[in-house]
Amino acid sequence: MDVGTTVSDRPQTGYMSSIIEAGTAACRLYGPSKTNVADIARLLGKSPASVYKIFPSKAAIWDAIAGNFFETDLTFTPSAGGELTSAASRLKETALGQHRLMLQARHGDSQMFNLVVLAADGSWPSFRDHLKRLQAYIGELISTGIATEEFVPRNVDTAASCFCASIISLWDPRIIGALPSSHCELSAHELASFAVAALSQVAPGEESMAAE
Incomplete structure (x- = not known):
């Protein structure tokens, strides 16, 4: 469509x-x-x-419905007082919180979950906007972490893009929908922890980016 x-x-x-x-x-x-x-x-x-x-068009209606669902039901809200915690903790909380929202939609709101799968499959504007919002927020957290010296200085946009790409399996409804019912959050926690830890290191060949 x-x-x-x-x-x-x-x-x-x-x-x-x-x-x-x-x-x-x-x-x-x-x-x-x-x-x-x-x-x-x-x-x-x-x-x-x-x-x-x-x-x-009908397609525009469906995209608007999906967009509203992304914004109201699939947008993670950090816990109160999150600004007092480390940027690394908030990054991990966001990654896992978004993952839980997708899992909850899959199991508790299956028809709407099917709609966002269609949105992802068709790369609808609603899905692209959802990913952009997530990446923008991740960029804010990375920028905060650099300012507090939790993370190595680097190009924030590039780092946010790489972080989101590395954990996309936690956020993409197509992948979430294919997960077995016995899926355990332990693996999600390990993946999020690994991605966050990478921001504290300078990878080989990354020195030029860190200097930007």
């Missing part, structure tokens, strides 16, 4: 939110593959044509 521009204009923000809410409810009832715009319109008591006045 090709995803075009998300919304052509935004004159009716309230109605847009209602469409996303109804679309989420329909997806949970019928599943993303069986839900259609008529189902969403019926839940709203509106016509499909009125829905298309807000969203230019």
Whole structure:
């Protein structure tokens, strides 16, 4: 499914939110593959044509529903007082917290989880934006760790990109969906710990990056 521009204009923000809410409810009832715009319109008591006045296509509606789910249900919130802990601890907490949210969605909200798998498979804007937000936050934590001398000075954008790539198996819904039911968080903890520890070291050939 090709995803075009998300919304052509935004004159009716309230109605847009209602469409996303109804679309989420329909997806949970019928599943993303069986839900259609008529189902969403019926839940709203509106016509499909009125829905298309807000969203230019079915693909745009699905992307908006997925984007809302990423932001509301799949965005990890650090624990209170996190600013008092080390950057390394907060990085590990974020990596594992995001992983737990994905696991919880897989087991407790399977239809919406199926939708975000589709978003990842199709590289929808909602999924790309989700990864960008995660990487931006990781970059902030790495920058903090460099400032407090927990981490070796280096190009923050490059380090954040490498960190996220190294633990993507903890965050990608396609990989999470393929995990056996007996999956243990111990391996996730070890992977996150390994990735965080790498930021405290200068790898061979990395001296030039550290000097930037």
